[in-house]
Each structure stands twice: as structure tokens, then as C-alpha cells.
Amino acid sequence: MILFLISGITFVSGALGFEMLGGRQAELYGRNNILYALFYTCEESLEMIGIAIFIYTLLTYIINQSKVIVITITNKCIE
Numbered sequence: 001m002i003l004f005l006i007s008g009i010t011f012v013s014g015a016l017g018f019e020m021l022g023g024r025q026a027e028l029y030g031r032n033n034i035l036y037a038l039f040y041t042c043e044e045s046l047e048m049i050g051i052a053i054f055i056y057t058l059l060t061y062i063i064n065q066s067k068v069i070v071i072t073i074t075n076k077c078i079e
Contacts, residue, residue: 003053003056003057003060004054004057006053007050007051007053007054007057008050008054009050010046010049010050010053011046011047011050011051011054012050013046014042014043014044014045014046014047014049014050015043015046015047017043017046018039018040018042018043018046019043021039022036022039022040022043025039
């Protein structure tokens with residue numbers, strides 16, 4: 001449960017927090033400066049890290065709840 005919350009907080013802080021900072025920077029000084037690039041990079045990085053933590057948490061939950069996981073791959077071609 002804690003990792004679900006951490007993933008949500010990480011994603012939202014990137015999506016909203018750095019989006020606001022980057023928007024303010026772009027409004028005042030334009031998009032062609034190093035600080036805007038830093039805000040944009042942090043925003044995207046936090047969003048991706050949040051999603052990665054969420055996927056990890058889901059997979060860990062599935063492993064802990066299931067005793068057996070069966071994955072079947074077939075080589076059937078639909079014509």
C-alpha cells in the first residue's frame with residue numbers, strides 16, 4: 001500500500017509540480033533556456049519513475065497473491 005502511495009505522489013509531483021514550474025518559466029523567459037529544460041526533464045523523469053514504481057508494486061502484489069502463474073504462448077496464425 002505504501003508503494004502505491006509513493007508511486008502516485010511521485011507521478012503527481014512530476015505532472016503537476018514541475019509542470020507549473022516549467023509553465024511559469026516558459027511564460028516569463030520562453031522555452032529556449034536551460035532552466036526550462038531542467039524543469040521539463042525533471043517532470044518527465046518523475047512521471048516515468050512513478051509509473052515504474054507502480055508497475056513494480058503491481059507485479060509484487062500479483063506474486064504475493066498468486067501461488068502459480070501460467071503464461072502460455074502459442075504459435076497460431078489467424079488467416
